[in-house]
Amino acid sequence: MDKVIVIAGPTASGKTDLAVEFALRVNGEVISADSMQIYREMDIGTAKPAMEERKGILHHLIDIVNPDEEYSVASFQADAKACIQGILSRGKVPVIAGGTGLYINALVYNVIFSEIESSWEYRRHLESLAKEHGPRYLHGLLMEVDAKSAAAIHPNNIKRVIRAMEVYEATGKPISEHQKESRREPPPYDYRIFGLRVERDLLYSRIEKRTDKMMDRGLYEEVEGILKKGYSPGLVSLQGIGYKEIIEAIQGKCTLPEAVENIKLATRRLAKRQITWFRRTEGLKWIDTSEHNSWAMLKILVDALNI
Numbered sequence: 001m002d003k004v005i006v007i008a009g010p011t012a013s014g015k016t017d018l019a020v021e022f023a024l025r026v027n028g029e030v031i032s033a034d035s036m037q038i039y040r041e042m043d044i045g046t047a048k049p050a051m052e053e054r055k056g057i058l059h060h061l062i063d064i065v066n067p068d069e070e071y072s073v074a075s076f077q078a079d080a081k082a083c084i085q086g087i088l089s090r091g092k093v094p095v096i097a098g099g100t101g102l103y104i105n106a107l108v109y110n111v112i113f114s115e116i117e118s119s120w121e122y123r124r125h126l127e128s129l130a131k132e133h134g135p136r137y138l139h140g141l142l143m144e145v146d147a148k149s150a151a152a153i154h155p156n157n158i159k160r161v162i163r164a165m166e167v168y169e170a171t172g173k174p175i176s177e178h179q180k181e182s183r184r185e186p187p188p189y190d191y192r193i194f195g196l197r198v199e200r201d202l203l204y205s206r207i208e209k210r211t212d213k214m215m216d217r218g219l220y221e222e223v224e225g226i227l228k229k230g231y232s233p234g235l236v237s238l239q240g241i242g243y244k245e246i247i248e249a250i251q252g253k254c255t256l257p258e259a260v261e262n263i264k265l266a267t268r269r270l271a272k273r274q275i276t277w278f279r280r281t282e283g284l285k286w287i288d289t290s291e292h293n294s295w296a297m298l299k300i301l302v303d304a305l306n307i
Contacts, residue, residue, distance in 0.1 A: 001190040002088050003305055006096040008033075008104055008278050009196035010271035012206040014289065016049050018196070019097035020057050021294065022301050026093045029058040031083045033098025033107070036240045037062045038071055041226055044219045045242030047210065060087075067226060067237040070159075077106040084189065093305065094189075101277035102152065109282075110187040122169055126162045141165065146174035152277065154270075156239045192304040193284045196297075202290070207267045211242075215260060220246055241266045 005022065007015050019030050032038075036046040040063045048062060060083040065071050080096070080103075087094040098104065105111065130138045139155035142164055149164045167175040198206070223246040227233065233247045242263050249259035278284055287297055 001188075003190045003192055004084060004094045004096060005301055005305060006033075006104060006108060006191055006193040007196065007301075008097075008101070008193060008281070008284065009099060010198070010203060010274040010278075011047070011099050011267060012203060012210055012271065013099075013196040013198045015097045015099065015196060016047075016053070018294070018297060018301075019095050020049070020053070020055050022298055023057045023093070023095050024055060025298060026095075026302065026305060027091070028093035028095045029060065029083075029087045029090075030054075030095045030097055031060045031080055031087075032062050033076070033080070033096050033100050033103040034062075035071075035076075035100040035103060036237070037098075038064050038076075039067050039237050040065065041229075042067060042222070042237065042240075042243070044214050044217050044222045045240065045246075047214070067231050068235055070236075073102050073106045076103045077111065080107050081188075096191075099274050101274065101281070104193075105281065108187060108191040108193060110185055112185070122166060123162060126165055127158075130158050130162075135161070138162070138165075146176055148176040149174055152176075154273075156244065157236065158239075159236045191283070192301075193281065194301065194304070195278045195281070195284045195286045197286045197288045197290075199290050203271055204268055207271065208264055211260060211264050211267065214242065214263075220249070220256065223247060224250060241270060 005028075007019050007022070009015050022028065023030055034046070036042065037048050038061060039046065042048075049059065061076070061079055064079070084094045096104065096107065126138060129141075135158050136155045138158065138161050139150060139153070142153070142161050143150040145168045146164055150161075153160045153164065155161070164175045167173075219242060223238075223243055226238070226243075227247070227250065231238065233251070238244065238247060245254075245259040245262040245266065248254050248262075249256045254262070287300060289297070292300070
């Protein structure tokens with residue numbers, strides 16, 4: 001069975017750099033498992049690797065949809081499978097790298113997404129509740145019927161909260177149960193999953209520095225440019241960390257320094273959620289970056305590929 005290496009972990013843990021160095025050594029190509037890097041025109045705030053950082057390694061599933069286009073976990077799964085097949089057909093090694101746990105789980109566990117029809121009337125009802133009471137109110141409703149899914153979905157991701165609510169309304173069962181039951185067929189590849197563990201204070205320091213670097217590179221101007229092109233501030237894509245906070249500064253809801261601090265805080269919280277998520281991921285092996293230098297980490301990955 002063909003092996004696929006997966007490099008997961010919290011934001012700012014060094015996944016992208018390690019994936020590129022590994023791909024260089026094993027004739028690989030990288031498949032991004034990041035739910036924000038899929039969007040075109042959103043480069044700085046998503047920490048999208050620049051071309052020079054990719055070092056000639058082909059990256060897939062970056063810049064594939066516009067900010068106002070929908071893209072689901074099921075879409076990622078189908079696209080990633082097609083990418084893996086294409087990479088293998090070229091005699092190369094697929095390397096999955098990213099921090100979106102739902103994307104990685106859907107792929108490595110071969111989740112079969114049941115086609116549950118949406119009730120447009122119920123969806124409009126939920127959308128109106130979110131507008132009237134705010135996203136956290138809607139997230140609280142989901143928590144009451146599906147605490148497991150609610151814990152994995154950010155309150156601001158209204159689209160996914162609504163989808164989980166729709167599934168429960170239509171079937172009487174949480175979407176987390178549907179996903180658990182859907183793991184009927186084993187995955188077609190031998191996924192070797194690794195998580196990068198970074199000491200908490202160091203990780204938070206990296207987040208602080210990366211946020212400041214994003215501002216220096218022009219995050220404010222990037223967000224301003226997206227809005228000037230007519231994209232709505234309410235889009236799911238623009239609720240992502242970095243974009244939401246800068247939009248609030250542009251709208252006068254807070255100062256720019258306050259927005260920057262809010263980005264840092266939200267990113268730290270994201271990192272904590274990602275760590276919790278990956279701790280529950282079956283078969284994941286942690287690599288402690290404080291105990292292994294880059295060469296040692298690369299050796300661990302190469303050994304996993306050759307076993």
